[in-house]
Amino acid sequence: MVNGLPGNMSSEVLNVVLQRELPVVPYSLTAENQKEFSYHSKVSNQPITLLRPSQRASEIEKILQDYPRLIAVDYTHPDAVNSNALFYQKYGIPFVMGTTGGDREQLIQSTVQSNVYAVIAPNMGKQIVALQTMLNKMAQSFPGVFQNYRLQVTESHQQTKADTSGTAKEMIQSFVKMGAHFEYDKDLRMIRNPVEQQQELSIPPEYINGHAFHTYRLTSPDKSVQIAFQHNVLGRNIYAQGTVDAVVFLWNKIQQKASQKLYNMMDVLTEQISNN
Amino acid sequence: MVNGLPGNMSSEVLNVVLQRELPVVPYSLTAENQKEFSYHSKVSNQPITLLRPSQRASEIEKILQDYPRLIAVDYTHPDAVNSNALFYQKYGIPFVMGTTGGDREQLIQSTVQSNVYAVIAPNMGKQIVALQTMLNKMAQSFPGVFQNYRLQVTESHQQTKADTSGTAKEMIQSFVKMGAHFEYDKDLRMIRNPVEQQQELSIPPEYINGHAFHTYRLTSPDKSVQIAFQHNVLGRNIYAQGTVDAVVFLWNKIQQKASQKLYNMMDVLTEQISNN
The missing domain is CATH 3.40.50.720 (NAD(P)-binding Rossmann-like Domain)
Structure with missing residues (x-):
């Protein structure tokens, strides 16, 4: 039912x-x-x-x-x-x-x-939940592994979503536990503009009102190392x-x-x- | 010493x-x-x-x-x-x-x-080792989570490196354990050409002979979900x-x-x- x-x-x-x-x-x-x-x-x-x-x-x-x-x-x-x-x-x-x-x-x-x-469960996307769980565990096992790394996050959702992605917030928390440096006002980019979503992220027009794109990028202090995680979902399937x-x-x-x-x-x- | x-x-x-x-x-x-x-x-x-x-x-x-x-x-x-x-x-x-x-x-x-x-240890890069360990653990905990997903891997190294990246091989093994579909001859792209490395990956000329770039991209059967992991290293620091x-x-x-x-x-x- x-x-x-x-x-x-x-x-x-x-x-x-x-x-x-x-x-x-x-x-x-x-x-x-x-x-x-x-x-x-x-x-x-x-x-x-x-x-x-x-x-x-x-x-x-x-x-x-x-x-x-x-x-x-x-x-x-x-x-x-x-x-x-x-x-x-x-x-x-x-x-x-x-x-x-x-x-x-x-x-x-x-x-x-x-x-x-x-x-x-607030999130039924198994693959995303697995990713969250994994990063959460990684933060527990290796709390200092990204010490002095800088974290930058870009997330894109439908224009009607006013707040920051809850998934992003949880992931950011894990990276910060691993020592990464992150400031919400400098290091988070929220994309809500449909034109940017189509042009920059190549989101098909039919998904402008239903998508969840997330990129987390960690950069070492000397910029020689970049580690990135991305989970991009179109629609609700x-x-x-x-x-x-x-x-x-x-x-x-x-x-x-x-x-x-x-x-x-x-x-x-x-x-x-x-x-x- | x-x-x-x-x-x-x-x-x-x-x-x-x-x-x-x-x-x-x-x-x-x-x-x-x-x-x-x-x-x-x-x-x-x-x-x-x-x-x-x-x-x-x-x-x-x-x-x-x-x-x-x-x-x-x-x-x-x-x-x-x-x-x-x-x-x-x-x-x-x-x-x-x-x-x-x-x-x-x-x-x-x-x-x-x-x-x-x-x-x-064959790899002294702590952050990369942590990532490998994490994916290995994820494969143990959630072996079917990427069932029917397709894995595609791109790796770029100095021209003199003839074989596939050992790190990539290990990561691929973890994703395959999670159910992802991967064929070495179709789904792996090895970049060894310095021109492509500079143009496509924006690798600075001084690192053409010393870098290790890896991207793993998982795509759901209906292509609505993409999950990607990236670890890019310039030089040896x-x-x-x-x-x-x-x-x-x-x-x-x-x-x-x-x-x-x-x-x-x-x-x-x-x-x-x-x-x-």
Whole structure:
């Protein structure tokens, strides 16, 4: 059950679910002010009925009778994170929470108390999460390795994103732990201008409103050494793929009746070792 | 005692030793066919006497009387690796072996048997070693994370280097373990042409004969995700700095009468945690 339709992220998740030929529940939680009553994916003819918060309580029991083993995927709105989680918990619905924001502490707490299986992760891009984890570990293992190196960061996102990339902030923190020198006002370049994005970064026009480009460049004091890391994402497919991996992961945990019930993306990543 | 003068790498190490104001032993093992009898660093006026293999046995005891606590740094020739190591071992001289090649297994074995303190590492660039270690660990932790991604590698070195970069090979191995698809004949580009190096990579003319540029680029099957790693080194300073760090590390181990006697660059890196 992919909730948040017809939103961009949940549409992409629905596409991946259909492409992987996994069963889809033809209902989706949506916003109260949503004008449409159903959604049609590009991949499938089956319509998905959109359920507003005012309707969902009356519908869910029938849905659960028809699809007793459903797993909810949530890409709704930061404002809905906590109430949606409480809804899943109340009806014992396992869920993958990809929506960011909300009261995260309360989200974790209510999930633990409810004893419902869940994957909660603010970033579902497995490859990016692996990179973050790796740099975090590197900072722990070699805290002085980039002593006196200068770090410079360029990040580009859609024009509507006002703040600095959260991923960039976390990566910068790791490099600073490794001794790199970094000043936000001098060493960070945020690109939000579509013209620069097309000309400098060669971002295709269709992705100007949905991309996440990051470059981290470390330079030695004498400038003889440059070490750079780059992660460039166009669109949302990487996150949708990771989300569906999380759903499959959760499904397996439920079948195994695993004692651990709350997971994050690191758990999904680590699990794939034993399956390879 | 910096052995291998007047070679490029040992000259650079000598410069770093002098810049850091560490004491220098004014002798250096050199090749039998060396024409010069002494060497003058740019940094210091003190001449370094060059000792040929035929002379060294008769000289070393006097040198050890004058400098009983000397540590040898070896940047000589692959052909000399094993015989030089045996020489250090015979006279109980702790050594940092930066020379590559030779019979590595025999090198390790004789060192262990001799019970002499030593750092043996084919790559003394701490930052590059840290990067290699990190990717190696990432491959162990997340073996499938780049499943179906395509890896493309470009590496540029001086024209005289015929084979593929050993560092690149090791990094490629890590990415392949993470599931990336890589074919040496299609996905590796080796640049040895000085014109391309200057024009494409903007390598300054003075470094055309001494640089190591590496770019690894991973692309997702749908091309929406690109993850890249780059380590570009001009000249030899990074290796010389790491070598002198290894000497200081070994000096400390000797003072501490450490029970472990044989170390590698990872040990040097890890040690720096506790000192930061």
